[in-house]
Structure formats: C-alpha cells, structure tokens
Amino acid sequence: MLCIDRKSAEPQYVFWRGDCASLPLEDDSVDLVFASPPYEGQRLYAELEFDIEGDAWVEWATVRFMECLRVCRGLVAWVIEGFTSDFVYSATPFLLMNSLRLNGAKLRKPSVYYRHGIPGTGGPDWLRNDWEPIICATKNGRLPWADNKAMGGKPKYHSPRTATNRGKDGERKSVVYNDPDITNPGNVISGLVGKGHLGWEDAHENEAPFPQWLAEFHVRTFCPPGGVVLDCFSGSGTTVAAAVRSGRHGIGVDIRQSQIDLATTRMMGLTVSERKAGQRTLC
Numbered sequence: 001m002l003c004i005d006r007k008s009a010e011p012q013y014v015f016w017r018g019d020c021a022s023l024p025l026e027d028d029s030v031d032l033v034f035a036s037p038p039y040e041g042q043r044l045y046a047e048l049e050f051d052i053e054g055d056a057w058v059e060w061a062t063v064r065f066m067e068c069l070r071v072c073r074g075l076v077a078w079v080i081e082g083f084t085s086d087f088v089y090s091a092t093p094f095l096l097m098n099s100l101r102l103n104g105a106k107l108r109k110p111s112v113y114y115r116h117g118i119p120g121t122g123g124p125d126w127l128r129n130d131w132e133p134i135i136c137a138t139k140n141g142r143l144p145w146a147d148n149k150a151m152g153g154k155p156k157y158h159s160p161r162t163a164t165n166r167g168k169d170g171e172r173k174s175v176v177y178n179d180p181d182i183t184n185p186g187n188v189i190s191g192l193v194g195k196g197h198l199g200w201e202d203a204h205e206n207e208a209p210f211p212q213w214l215a216e217f218h219v220r221t222f223c224p225p226g227g228v229v230l231d232c233f234s235g236s237g238t239t240v241a242a243a244v245r246s247g248r249h250g251i252g253v254d255i256r257q258s259q260i261d262l263a264t265t266r267m268m269g270l271t272v273s274e275r276k277a278g279q280r281t282l283c
Contacts (some may be wrong), residue, residue: 001026004228004249013240013250015260019263020064020232020253026075030251031145031227034078034218034239035068036210037061040092053065057092060110069105069139075146075222079113081132087123093133105137111187112135113214134189143222148184150220155179189217199238202272205262206235215242221246237263 002024004012014118016024048183061080068076082090093110094216101107110133163177191197191213196241198204199212215231219242226246231239234252240263243250246281265275 002251004251006226006228006249008249009092009156011244011249013244013252014192015072015234015237015252015254015257015263017260018253019255023067023071023230023232023253025071025230025280027070027249029228030072030230031074031248032048032219032223033068033076033078033230033232034215034222035077035231035233036091036208036235037064037233037237039208040090043161054090054092055095058095058099061092062094062103064232065096065100065135065137066103066105068230069137071230074143075108075136075138075218076164077111077134077136077218079132079134079214081129084123087125091207093135097135100135100137104139106139106141108136108138109187110135111189114188114190114211115193115220120208132190145227146222148221149182151178152182154181155183189214192276199241200236200266202262202266203236203238205272206259209236210238212238212242212245215239216246219243219246219248234263235259237266 002014002016004014017266018024030105038050038052040057065076065078067195079234080093080096082092084090097107097110113132114130117130119128124129158179158181160176160178162174164172164174166172166270191211193211197211197213203209215238219229219239223243225247228251229239229243229248230251232253234254236259237252240250240252244267252260254260262272265272268275270278
C-alpha cells in the first residue's frame with residue numbers, strides 16, 4: 001500500500017508506477033483526486049500507443065474513475081475533452097458522465113477549464129474551442145470538506161441591492177442581496193496557459209500538460225490543509241507539485257516510468273538537463 005504520514009508537518013509526496021484501474025490505496029484514504037486522463041486516441045503517449053476511442057474509451061475511463069471514487073472520501077475531478085472528426089463531436093466527456101451515473105457515482109455539475117484556443121481553429125463552419133469540461137463526482141453526495149471561497153476575491157459591488165428572481169410557480173419574488181466580503185469564484189476557471197505558464201519549464205516533456213494554477217485551484221478549494229491529493233495520471237507531476245506547494249500531501253500514479261522520472265525531477269527542484277548532467281539517472 002502507498003503510505004503518506006498525514007501527521008507530518010512537512011508535505012510529503014510519493015510516485016507509483018502502475019495502472020490506476022487498481023490502486024494500492026485503502027478506501028477513503030485520499031481527500032481529492034485531480035487528474036487529466038488521455039483524451040481518447042488524440043495522443044499515442046509514446047510507448048503506450050494509446051488508441052482508444054468512443055464507447056471503448058468510455059468503458060476504459062469508467063473503470064478508472066470508479067476506482068478513484070473508491071479511494072477518495074471527497075471530490076474526484078477529471079479534466080477531459082473529446083474530439084471532432086468529419087464535423088461530428090465525439091461527446092465522450094458527457095457519455096462518461098452518464099456511465100458514471102449508471103454506476104452509482106454522485107455527479108456534480110461540471111466546472112469549466114477556460115483558455116483561449118488556437119487562433120484560426122474551428123474548421124470552416126464552427127467555433128474555436130475555448131473550454132474543456134471538468135467532470136466532477138463523489139460517492140456520498142455532499143463533500144466532507146470544501147472552501148469554496150479559497151480562490152475567490154472581492155465582489156464587484158459591495159452594497160445591499162435588490163435581486164429579483166422567480167419561485168417554482170413562476171411568481172416574482174424580491175429579496176435584498178448583500179454581497180459577501182469574499183465571493184465564490186464560480187465554475188469557469190481561467191488563467192494563462194501554454195509554455196511559460198505551466199509551473200515548470202520542462203512540463204512540456206509530457207505530451208499533454210495542464211497549468212499548475214488549475215490544479216492549485218482545486219487543491220485549495222477541495223482538499224483540507226494537511227490532506228492528501230491523488231493524481232492518477234500524474235505525467236509531469238503538476239498536481240503533486242500544486243499539492244505540496246499548498247501544504248497538502250501528494251500521490252502521483254502513472255503507467256510510464258519515463259513520467260515517474262520526469263515528475264520526480266520536478267519535485268527535486270531540477271530541470272531535466274540539470275538532472276541528466278548531475279546524476280545521469282535519466283535516459
């Protein structure tokens with residue numbers, strides 16, 4: 001079993017090479033899972049030659065998401081996207097949601113990873129893709145811990161105002177609304193992306209990195225201080241780095257030894273070239 005000493009004053013981390021379809025973790029042993037699995041067959045991931053699409057991908061992903069739910073007492077959140085081919089969107093993130101629902105997962109409304117897509121993309125008749133869904137679920141409904149204002153800010157307005165909405169019967173009702181001192185940041189999560197904004201200069205050595213601020217948002221919002229965060233597709237170690245930086249413990253799982261080495265290099269505070277030059281333990 002992978003072990004983290006929750007009582008340690010210093011954040012701990014560990015990486016394990018294996019398939020997250022079967023995790024060496026006890027039930028309810030982590031507080032948050034934040035990860036990004038392979039997007040169908042859009043990357044081969046070198047020696048894996050990953051080429052699973054459609055219903056087969058949904059089945060593959062369901063097994064691994066449900067295993068994450070087994071080991072997690074809190075939120076499991078996966079950043080996922082499908083793909084468009086011949087003017088048809090695969091919709092696999094949403095097909096996965098339905099599969100998870102049928103398997104007993106308690107879905108939350110997806111949040112959105114917002115970033116500017118590549119200018120000029122979208123094909124001849126459609127729009128540039130500026131967002132990806134983050135599929136979120138628990139096994140028990142309400143989260144045991146959350147600080148939904150951790151990444152909030154001051155409200156635009158800060159004075160009593162009338163908010164008009166409707167009841168179930170359609171009748172308007174007026175209430176006086178007082179803005180809080182710190183607002184809930186909402187479920188559209190945005191920031192700078194691309195090389196230079198990933199949190200580590202060698203994160204691009206992984207085929208599909210996401211920015212560290214995206215992981216940090218979820219860590220600070222959905223994992224208690226001193227808690228344990230799991231990334232079951234850890235790649236360059238972004239989620240683990242965000243966890244440790246935020247005073248949480250981190251567990252990274254990846255099926256490729258190359259990615260375990262890459263993430264370990266990151267956590268050592270080195271670049272790939274520095275580690276190669278100094279320790280010569282990387283190919």
